Amino acid sequence: MLDIAKTVETVISVVGFVLGTTYLIGGLIVNLHLSLYGITQYQVLRIKYLVVGLTYLTNFTAILILATIPALYVGTLNFFVQQVFLIASLLASVCLLWLWGKPTNTKSVLFSWRFWVAVGAISSIFPLMVVIRLGLVIALVGQIGYDVIISIAQGVLTGVLFFVGQTYYYARHLYGRPSLIFGSVDPIGMGIPVHVQLTGESEKISLLTHLGIRMQQPETTDKVLLLDETDTHYIVGISRQANVEAVEIAKDIVTAIRYC
Numbered sequence: 001m002l003d004i005a006k007t008v009e010t011v012i013s014v015v016g017f018v019l020g021t022t023y024l025i026g027g028l029i030v031n032l033h034l035s036l037y038g039i040t041q042y043q044v045l046r047i048k049y050l051v052v053g054l055t056y057l058t059n060f061t062a063i064l065i066l067a068t069i070p071a072l073y074v075g076t077l078n079f080f081v082q083q084v085f086l087i088a089s090l091l092a093s094v095c096l097l098w099l100w101g102k103p104t105n106t107k108s109v110l111f112s113w114r115f116w117v118a119v120g121a122i123s124s125i126f127p128l129m130v131v132i133r134l135g136l137v138i139a140l141v142g143q144i145g146y147d148v149i150i151s152i153a154q155g156v157l158t159g160v161l162f163f164v165g166q167t168y169y170y171a172r173h174l175y176g177r178p179s180l181i182f183g184s185v186d187p188i189g190m191g192i193p194v195h196v197q198l199t200g201e202s203e204k205i206s207l208l209t210h211l212g213i214r215m216q217q218p219e220t221t222d223k224v225l226l227l228d229e230t231d232t233h234y235i236v237g238i239s240r241q242a243n244v245e246a247v248e249i250a251k252d253i254v255t256a257i258r259y260c
Helices: 002-037 047-075 081-099 112-140 148-172 201-212
Strands: 192-197 215-217 224-229 233-240 243-248 258-260
Touching: 002 047, 002 148, 002 224, 002 233, 002 243, 047 081, 047 148, 081 148, 081 215, 081 233, 112 148, 192 201, 192 233, 201 215, 201 243
Parallel strands: none
Antiparallel strands: 192 224, 192 258, 224 233, 233 243
């Protein structure tokens, strides 16, 4: 009974850690995305953060699986050849971090899902190789040599850069955009904006014209993009030529929303 209790306790701890990490990653992605519009909305409890985190980690895991076979091959090579892949992984991660600070160009291959998958796989090869190699060394040999210690240090460096580069690039250029599989349909967790019309009392809702939101009728706005929402506000986007400006609208002035 004692062993069962310890096992259950361990499982609960692991599940709690995974869910907590997933929640934090989801919150980071959502707020990095909203920061593009000058908005930050950190809230303690938002189920959306967990869903966004799960969606991201699913894509993240798929990239790791894609890089597994190259990582296994690299692990069989000599130390000096492995350093070449170390440099390649570092450069790929730095590339993602560099592109994070650049404005999105939807026509450029540098800001596409395909690019993220390809460069993400390259950046993950070395840290993934280190993890696999360490596991095999411990299982087969039982002791760690100096070359493995050096690889572990390098793997930690490349792993951190890989994760940060992947996450920031995803939040900046892919979250809120159509995907390869689902297109412009949001399967929940992708953050793709939807067109809506807001309705409310004409005296209140008409005040939105001062923020640049056009009215289709005295009590109904023209189409706007619903980007996100909090407990008290809707965050909507107004298209300005090639840009989108975000506006926070108090929920108490909106009585109905029409999804277009």
